[in-house]
Amino acid sequence: MSLIDYPGEYRIHLNLIEVGKSNRGKSKSVENIAGCLIAFACHIAFDRDYFGFVSLQPKTQLMELYQEKYSFRQYGRLLAVEQESSKALIDKYLNDEEE
Numbered sequence: 001m002s003l004i005d006y007p008g009e010y011r012i013h014l015n016l017i018e019v020g021k022s023n024r025g026k027s028k029s030v031e032n033i034a035g036c037l038i039a040f041a042c043h044i045a046f047d048r049d050y051f052g053f054v055s056l057q058p059k060t061q062l063m064e065l066y067q068e069k070y071s072f073r074q075y076g077r078l079l080a081v082e083q084e085s086s087k088a089l090i091d092k093y094l095n096d097e098e099e
């Protein structure tokens with residue numbers, strides 16, 4: 001994962017997110033890696049008082065996935081998640097289920 005901090009725009013930009021081949025598809029060895037990485041970016045965005053605002057510029061074929069699975073919304077050429085949607089991602093992918 002590669003992040004860019006845009007403090008003047010109050011956002012964290014996901015410049016690159018990649019999951020290894022062994023963790024993709026139905027036979028993956030570890031679940032939810034992309035979700036955890038996105039949620040971590042959201043956590044950073046809250047820590048920096050950006051209200052959880054995280055953006056990315058998706059490949060065309062992944063646009064629907066980000067919108068449906070991770071609740072990103074379209075802002076021009078970028079997709080972004082913020083506030084309650086970011087909190088939901090943090091709760092889903094980062095918070096310990098045993099708490």
